[in-house]
Amino acid sequence: MKILIVDDEPLARERLTHLLTELNHDYQLIEASNGLEAIDQVNNEEPDIVLMDIRMPGMNGLEATSHLMSIDNPPAIIFTTAYDEYALQAFESQAVDYLLKPIRKERLEKALNSCSKLNKLQLEQLGQQNREISYRTHISAQIRNNLFLIAIKDIYCFLADHKYVTVKYNKEGALAETIIEDTLKSLEEEFENSFLRIHRNALIRKDNIEALQKQSDGRVLLKLKDLPEGLEVSRRHLSRVRKLMKT
Amino acid sequence: MVFSVVIIGELLAFILTLAPLNMASQRWNNLALISLFIQWNGLMCSAVLCLLRPFIKNYSQQFIAISSYLSILFILALLSELTFYIMQQYAITDIISATSHWEFLTHNLLIGGIISALALRYFYIQHQWRLKIEAESCTKLQLLQARIRPHFLFNSMNSIASLTRTRPDVAERITEDLAELFRMILRDNHELITWSKEKELSQRYIDIEQQRLGERLKIQWHTDTIPDNALIPALLIQPLLENAIFHGIEPEINGGSITVSGEFDSTKLKISIQNTNSKNLVHRQGNKMALSNIRERLHTHFPDNASITCHEKDDIYFAIVTMPYQHKPDE
Structure with missing residues (x-):
C-alpha cells in the first residue's frame, strides 16, 4: 500500500513516517509539504491513501482535496489537524475521517483500516462550513488522467461555449487555454470579488481590463491586457463594466 | 418555569386561606377551591404567554413586558367572569354568594395583578442573571484563548x-x-x-x-x-x-x-x-x-x-x- 503524507511541518511528517513504519514495514511512504506538492505526488505516484494536514501554506488541505476529488480514481483521504474547532465540527457532522495531532498509533491504524472514500457531497458541506479555509487558489483540469492546476492569478478569462467552459491563462508568459468542468455560474459566484461577468458567455478578471472599444456595427468589445482579441460586452452588463472602470 | 408558576400559585392559595382569621372550620375546603382557581389562572397565563412568544419576541423589552402583563390581566378577568358564572349557576359554594359580582372581579384583578407583576419581575431577574453568567464564562474563555492559541x-x-x-x-x-x-x-x-x-x-x-x-x-x-x-x-x-x-x-x-x-x-x-x-x-x-x-x-x-x-x-x-x-x- 502506498501512503502519501502531506504536512508543512517536517517534524509532523517525521512522526507519521515513524508510526506508519512501525505499523507495517511494507507501506510505501511518500511525502509532500503543501497542497500543490500533494497534487503533483498524486499525479506521479498514485498513492492509495493520503494523510492530509488542513492548514498549510500555498494550498491548504481542503482545497487540495477538492481538486483531487475530480480525478477518476481518487485516493482515500484522511485529514490530520492539531486544532481546528470549526473544521472538526464539520468532519463530525459529515462522518469524514480525521486524526488529531499528536496522533496515536492505534487511532492511525484504525483509520487506515476503515478509511472510505470521500464523496462530493461531503466535501461540499465541508467547504460551506469552513468559509475561512475553503477558498480556492487554483482551478483544476484533468488532462490524460493527470490533474493539472492553474493559479487564479494567471487567469485572464473564462469563456463558455455550448457545453464547455474554456479558461484562457498565462502559462509562463505565453497565452494558453484549456477546458474545465466548472460552470460559468458557479465560477462567477465563487470568484465574485476578482472576476466580472461581461456577457452571457464570458467572465473576466477585473484587474486585467485595458479599454472599451466601440465597433462600427454597434457592438462593444472589451480589451484585456495580454489578450490579442477583444471580448464582446453585452448591453446588460455594460453599465457594470463602465462603473468598474471608473473606480 | 411552569413549575415555578405552580409553586407561586400554591403559596398564594395558602396565604389567601390563612389570611382571614375567623373562618377556621372551612379552611381546607376553601384552600381546595382557591387552589383550583389560582392554578387554572396560572397555567392558562403560562400557556398563553408561550403561544404569544413567537409574535412578540422581536420587540423591545418594554413592549414585551407590557403586552405580557396586559394579556395576563385579560385572562384573569375572563376566568373570573367564567368562574362567577359557573358558581352562581350551580350554587357550588357560598363563598361568593355574599359578595357582589363587581366586587369579585375587582378583588381577583387586584390580587392577581400584584402577584403576576411580582412573578414577572422574578422571572425577568432570573433570566438576566442566567445571561450574565453565560456572558462571564464566555469572556473568560476568550481571554484564556487570547493568551494561549x-x-x-x-x-x-x-x-x-x-x-x-x-x-x-x-x-x-x-x-x-x-x-x-x-x-x-x-x-x-x-x-x-x-x-x-x-x-x-x-x-x-x-x-x-x-x-x-x-x-x-x-x-x-x-x-x-x-x-x-x-x-x-x-x-x-x-x-x-x-x-x-x-x-x-x-x-x-x-x-x-x-x-x-x-x-x-x-x-x-x-x-x-x-x-x-x-x-x-x-x-x-x-x-x-x-x-x-x-x-x-x-x-x-x-x-x-x-x-x-x-x-x-x-x-x-x-x-x-x-x-x-x-x-x-x-x-
Missing part, C-alpha cells in the same frame, strides 16, 4: 512527540521552554517584569516555533539598546511574535522573517516587531483579542503615555509599542 499548544505537543524519538535532548529542552512559558501565561499577568526576563520568555517561545517551522522562520533581534532592568508588562512581546508568525510566516511556503528592534532615550522605550506580510490573497482571520488585551494592559500600567500602533508599509507589517522607562531599583 490552542494551535500553538497542540502543535508544540506534536513537535515534542516527534522529537522524543529522534532527538530526545531537543525534546527535553522544548518541554522546559513550554513549561516556563505556560507558567507565565497562567499567572495573573497584571504585573511588570524586567526586559531581560521578557526577552528570555520570547526567545523560549521562538525556540519552540523554530523546531516546528525550521528554516521558514528567520528572526533578528536588535534590542541591545534597551536596558535589561527596564520594566514592561509580562508577556507583551510574545503575543506580537505569535501574531507575526501566524500572519506572516505560516501562510508562506518559503516562510519569512521577523525583526524585533528597540529604541531607548532615557525616558522612553520603543519596541517594534516587523514581519514580512504574507502575499497570499486571503488573509487569515486572526484573533483580535491579542492586540486589545495588550492595549488594555499598557493602559493599566501607564495610563497616559503608553501606546501600541500597527501599520503596513511595503509588504512589511509593523507593530510598535512605546512606553515610559521605569526600572527596577538597583539592588
Whole structure:
C-alpha cells in the first residue's frame, strides 16, 4: 500500500513516517509539504491513501482535496489537524475521517483500516462550513488522467461555449487555454470579488481590463491586457463594466 | 418555569386561606377551591404567554413586558367572569354568594395583578442573571484563548512527540521552554517584569516555533539598546511574535522573517516587531483579542503615555509599542 503524507511541518511528517513504519514495514511512504506538492505526488505516484494536514501554506488541505476529488480514481483521504474547532465540527457532522495531532498509533491504524472514500457531497458541506479555509487558489483540469492546476492569478478569462467552459491563462508568459468542468455560474459566484461577468458567455478578471472599444456595427468589445482579441460586452452588463472602470 | 408558576400559585392559595382569621372550620375546603382557581389562572397565563412568544419576541423589552402583563390581566378577568358564572349557576359554594359580582372581579384583578407583576419581575431577574453568567464564562474563555492559541499548544505537543524519538535532548529542552512559558501565561499577568526576563520568555517561545517551522522562520533581534532592568508588562512581546508568525510566516511556503528592534532615550522605550506580510490573497482571520488585551494592559500600567500602533508599509507589517522607562531599583 502506498501512503502519501502531506504536512508543512517536517517534524509532523517525521512522526507519521515513524508510526506508519512501525505499523507495517511494507507501506510505501511518500511525502509532500503543501497542497500543490500533494497534487503533483498524486499525479506521479498514485498513492492509495493520503494523510492530509488542513492548514498549510500555498494550498491548504481542503482545497487540495477538492481538486483531487475530480480525478477518476481518487485516493482515500484522511485529514490530520492539531486544532481546528470549526473544521472538526464539520468532519463530525459529515462522518469524514480525521486524526488529531499528536496522533496515536492505534487511532492511525484504525483509520487506515476503515478509511472510505470521500464523496462530493461531503466535501461540499465541508467547504460551506469552513468559509475561512475553503477558498480556492487554483482551478483544476484533468488532462490524460493527470490533474493539472492553474493559479487564479494567471487567469485572464473564462469563456463558455455550448457545453464547455474554456479558461484562457498565462502559462509562463505565453497565452494558453484549456477546458474545465466548472460552470460559468458557479465560477462567477465563487470568484465574485476578482472576476466580472461581461456577457452571457464570458467572465473576466477585473484587474486585467485595458479599454472599451466601440465597433462600427454597434457592438462593444472589451480589451484585456495580454489578450490579442477583444471580448464582446453585452448591453446588460455594460453599465457594470463602465462603473468598474471608473473606480 | 411552569413549575415555578405552580409553586407561586400554591403559596398564594395558602396565604389567601390563612389570611382571614375567623373562618377556621372551612379552611381546607376553601384552600381546595382557591387552589383550583389560582392554578387554572396560572397555567392558562403560562400557556398563553408561550403561544404569544413567537409574535412578540422581536420587540423591545418594554413592549414585551407590557403586552405580557396586559394579556395576563385579560385572562384573569375572563376566568373570573367564567368562574362567577359557573358558581352562581350551580350554587357550588357560598363563598361568593355574599359578595357582589363587581366586587369579585375587582378583588381577583387586584390580587392577581400584584402577584403576576411580582412573578414577572422574578422571572425577568432570573433570566438576566442566567445571561450574565453565560456572558462571564464566555469572556473568560476568550481571554484564556487570547493568551494561549490552542494551535500553538497542540502543535508544540506534536513537535515534542516527534522529537522524543529522534532527538530526545531537543525534546527535553522544548518541554522546559513550554513549561516556563505556560507558567507565565497562567499567572495573573497584571504585573511588570524586567526586559531581560521578557526577552528570555520570547526567545523560549521562538525556540519552540523554530523546531516546528525550521528554516521558514528567520528572526533578528536588535534590542541591545534597551536596558535589561527596564520594566514592561509580562508577556507583551510574545503575543506580537505569535501574531507575526501566524500572519506572516505560516501562510508562506518559503516562510519569512521577523525583526524585533528597540529604541531607548532615557525616558522612553520603543519596541517594534516587523514581519514580512504574507502575499497570499486571503488573509487569515486572526484573533483580535491579542492586540486589545495588550492595549488594555499598557493602559493599566501607564495610563497616559503608553501606546501600541500597527501599520503596513511595503509588504512589511509593523507593530510598535512605546512606553515610559521605569526600572527596577538597583539592588
